[in-house]
Amino acid sequence: MSNPILKVENLHVNFNTYAGTVQAIRDVSFDLNEGETLAIVGESGSGKSVTTKTLMGLNAKNAVIPDNSRLIFKDKNLLELKEEEWQHVRGNEIAMIFQDPMTSLDPTMKIGHQIAEPLVKHRGMKEKEALARALELMKGVGIPDAEEHINDYPHQWSGGMRQRAVIAIALAADPEILIADEPTTALDVTIQAQILNLMKELQKESNSSIIFITHDLGVVAGMANRVAVMYAGKIVEYGTVDEIFFNPQHPYTWGLLNSMPTTDTEEGSLQAIPGTPPDLLEPPVGDAFAARNQYALAIDSREEPPFFKVSETHYAATWLLDERAPKVTPPRQILNRWAHWQELQGQEA
Template sequence: MSDNILEVKNLNINFKTFAGTVQAIRDVSFNLKKGETLAIVGESGSGKSVTTRSIMGLLASNAVIEHGEILFKGQDLLKESAKEMDHHRGNDLSMIFQDPMTSLDPTMTIGKQVAEPLRIHGKISKEKALKRAQEVLELVGIPNAKNRMKDFPHQFSGGQRQRIVIAIAIVNYPEILIADEPTTALDVTVQAQIIDLMRELQEKLETSIIFITHDLGVVAGIADRVAVMYAGKIIEVGTVDEIFYQPKHPYTWGLLSSMPTLDTKGAKLSSIPGTPPDLLDPPKGDAFAPRNPYAMQIDLEAQPPFFKVSDTHYAATWLLHPDAPKVQPPAPIVKRAQEYAHLMQTGAVDTPSEGSQN
């Protein structure tokens, strides 16, 4: 029996627009194991959020799932009714969004907002729901949670509001938690605290996490595996160590090269030249070819298949073909990635303790 709690297979999603059909998600496949954190990384517009919103059944009205499967414990969510998906959301699947102020109702107290999913999905009394809400607020680190249950969102700091959003997402102890760039709007100190909190919650609740981000530096601190997306496709997948220490796709090299480290103060960071392709008319070959300094003629003519690097590491680049020239990542990129990954994974960078305003 598979140990995957979630399997996405050959997912294709289009958006119907006035300008034409946008091929937003193109043959995306990945899996999620129980208790692991999978990070999905890529630039804005790469398809990260659309992919995960399809898991939740929260796509826009002009989205069309052309074909594919989303299997939760072997059950295809795409074949579920609206009522069945309502049951899954909150009970089995939950999502944390990027901006907590757009997720919280400014007119409702925090206690009621955290308890609301329990009332909707759990069918328990108001008193029991509020008691659980207080326990979860304490779990996510809200100081003096009992007395702050009657406070409103504007009375909390940005870091505390994000903790409250996390509390709402986990109050029903979902089996899969999707975090859509949950630290982007926060300063780096609070970012580190939220990452630490999510790691702690995963250990306590044994929740599987899909973590969406454009920042590979964040990935080093939380992920077990990484899927790199570009132009609606996954182009590399591997363990966090494989992606940081042995990246194979030139796009992954570009993402790694743009990461700052403690030694890059005052230095100019690298950037990936050009822009992503127009998915109204996707290119025939490798979508990254126009921005790839190592592109070959075949990159313009055919999409590369996934080449196996190890049992856990695959990359869709023609550079891994046996007949391709041997190209290695530029040395500065590898050095920067290794230094950063080492710092994040060994805890060499101290995280300031949280004060009452975080």
Template sequence: MEKVLEVKNLHVSFKTYGGEVKAVRGVTFDLYKGETLAIVGESGCGKSVSAQSIMRLIPNPPGKIKHGSILFKGMDLTAVKEPQMRNIRGADISMIFQDPMTALNPTISIGEQIIEGVLQHKQVTRQEAKKTALEMLDLVGIPNPVERLKHYPHQFSGGMRQRIVIAMALVCQPEVLIADEPTTALDVTIQAQILDLFKEIQSKTGVSIILITHDLGVVAQVADRVVVMYAGKIVEAGSRREIFYNPQHPYTKGLLNSVPRLDIEETELVPIGGSPPDLFSPPTGCPFTARCAYAMEVCDRKYPFKTRLSQEHHVDCWLQDERAIKMLASIK
């Protein structure tokens, strides 16, 4: 498969009055053409910061990409000048932000907001841009697009606003779409409609999607591959089937155990005890050690090596070490 995006050893930090917050620490992943890659993890694990780094939306100061590369079409986006980056945003890489109400300008009609992006990136007339906007509204399922183009954000429901934000992100036919918690504020019925919309759009346009979420139910429906982040690091990654049916990192197992199950009667949710580590001074070993029921002495001292379990599935955990496997086998 063709690689569309390569993120290599990405480090992002924020300088604050209390010190330097090391929000992303050595993140590496690839995105392939036409696939949906889900990045999951609890709040504060570095999901959104990683995505905003791809778009070069990290405010500097206080934030800074300290190390690593983000390769797109042979260009390292970390080294691209801002004028060139403005041409890439929206045209080649687009982003759907968490709250559609804050992503839309309440004082401008949605038609003007969609048309603006087309005029910015395409050499077309205003009439052609309006035609494109109407086609996009129709694609995302907005009824009566000719009239709705004149309306303002407050005249739409939450689900409709989310569809409009998706239309704005896709109107210039980008190769990469980053969706940051696109269904968080929606009820389950509208959420299902939005997820179906993603599948439909992807089948029609071939866009590659990075889906950022903490909702594993959403991941199960749309993702091809899954990246699990914790404390600024990727602790496990693999295909959807591998992550859901053969999780290897204790944190991944904890996330799955904390999700309600409808196929098993009278099951209790199992929360992950404790709190994430302080990223002002991240631990030298595995960041999940303090919350892990299987933690060993080595976990606190040294970060584990990456263990590759298949072509796509890899995990950073000392439990994959041969000595740990033998010890656990002897206990059983």
């Protein structure tokens, strides 16, 4: 998985509002390799969904993207596409599974026809042929008795079944990149596990690349190859899934992990991150996380930290990694993760 199929470079997305300019995405860069799953995690309002909507050309009209931002896919900058060109890319080469299937599906259109629609538009199939393929897709995503339900409407299905239908629509044209924007948020835990397993199985079959957006690190552990942690419109830590879970370096990542229950969690030991994310109408000077960070240094309120290299695949934007920074003792749960990381490294050696 060393061949990038997508490169995001210096992405900025601003929204002009009556209150002023909201700097929703602030200099985000990452790449996506063929056949891998990249998870983007962070609290609500961190910029995850705006990033993915930008990748689909679906931002609101008041969005402004500077000329130096680049989204390179197949040697072309997606940000330079006209709407008619986006029509070929969207749903065909890059597809998206949205967060709420009930608002993603057309309530007045039969589900079978909604799954067939991308095949008619992007593959030029006749309606009868497209519906036959839609039936195969319904079976492929685990919809029982598909023949009996191909003419059902969305309101006749449960949340889990509607989400399977949305996945079938996204996969209909065999996209090279699949963007999943919190696709299991509205589902119960049992159905959530089924949907995640389904996505992993389908990815193996098609070798597609997935960008998985979530605030649930528990989901990330079983889905992702690499993880980008976002805060206040920026990526603050970036690494393999093992590096982020067992060798986290940014205090924000520590906070996210400490708020997630595990099999080792002791009663009453979960800790919420204090405070709230900053107002991106006027982003703070320096490190945006400083006001919520008990480990903040004086420089955090003056200067934004650069990315420090932890390994060839792991980077974190925190002044704590500067060689001049004082040593701090992270929470006990993080120390336990670091100890486990050392064990993993010893086993590999």
